[in-house]
């Protein structure tokens with residue numbers, strides 16, 4: 001593998017370029033009309049224009065991206081996260097064009113993209129799933145019957161959903177009858193697939209995910225967990241690892257379940273198995289993300305591994321050289337996401353970054369895609385930077401991250417930095433006592 005086209009933008013494009021350079025591979029950036037001046041475009045060895053700013057015409061434009069890869073004679077395509085990263089037909093098209101897609105096989109992406117199929121595969125493999133309705137619901141009457149068997153509250157989910165989209169909590173027969181039709185309509189409009197299923201609603205859970213890596217020689221490793229409970233409306237805000245909520249015995253169990261999950265689908269590459277965990281520390285499979293995640297640096301800073309390098313090793317058919325016993329939480333790591341948004345309303349706040357001063361602190365890593373003068377446009381995700389701090393203890397990591405957030409200055413646009421600083425000062429956060437309802441329940 002000599003030349004990699006990165007089918008993404010911003011901080012993740014930059015992050016992938018960094019590892020490619022370290023591994024001696026050439027990089028090709030693709031960019032829309034809005035991204036000409038972005039740092040990642042300059043930092044890549046080559047750059048190809050793929051279209052106007054809207055994503056359907058640029059970063060989701062499969063034909064333009066494949067044509068770009070052909071024109072530069074790239075060997076591989078790294079999709080990053082979001083955009084085309086979990087698009088099975090894109091992965092298939094790459095393969096057909098003779099390009100190595102950095103990710104699992106197209107059929108694995110497709111199976112895990114269908115939440116009901118994923119659930120059924122995991123159930124058969126002995127991975128715990130939330131008690132639920134079995135298959136797809138036929139109509140509202142059946143939904144009510146199943147909900148009564150499961151017991152309210154239940155969660156109505158779209159098979160094609162995921163990441164919090166297409167799901168709704170319901171507490172009664174009446175509410176379910178109402179929700180059923182409207183949720184089905186929304187699923188149809190969003191995903192072009194209105195298949196629905198039910199699960200018992202797990203109240204006030206922890207959101208814990210396990211990083212896994214599987215090579216093409218049958219070796220599957222877990223790279224421990226990330227605690228992702230601090231989120232707002234399904235947008236993650238802070239992730240940390242190790243989870244302050246897990247004891248060693250539960251950690252071993254959940255990580256083993258993640259390995260079982262990966263084996264059950266024939267996974268290859270780097271991936272994440274998402275679980276919810278209740279206060280009794282019972283955990284259930286939610287979904288599997290078949291891509292590199294935004295929060296992967298938490299795992300990297302904790303273990304010292306380079307997950308993007310592992311992705312390339314696996315794609316090049318090299319056996320994983322690290323062994324399970326060598327993967328350890330050497331440090332505690334915490335990441336926050338800095339967004340261009342109004343800290344009061346949480347609405348995206350695009351505009352020009354006039355001033356940009358990043359903290360330079362030992363054991364603080366900044367993964368960003370912008371610089372002074374960058375225009376944050378309304379066309380793309382408003383995430384500006386990730387700040388990742390680590391320490392020998394959780395307290396040390398928190399201390400460093402607090403310092404970093406105080407020293408981070410972004411002028412010209414509104415950001416959520418004040419909100420992030422508040423979280424770091426919160427007593428429940430400092431005590432490691434929080435669930436997915438943390439932001440919602442927070443006393444201001």
Ligand code: MV4
Pocket residue numbers: 130155162163164199200201202203205207231234274276286287436
């Ligand atoms: C759930 C759940 C509780 N019970 N399913 C949200 C993201 C997607 N991956 C699945 N999610 C959830 N599924 C059952 N049966 C809780 C979540 C959930 C969540 C729900 C409401 C508010 C914030 C949340 C954060 C993480 C997970």
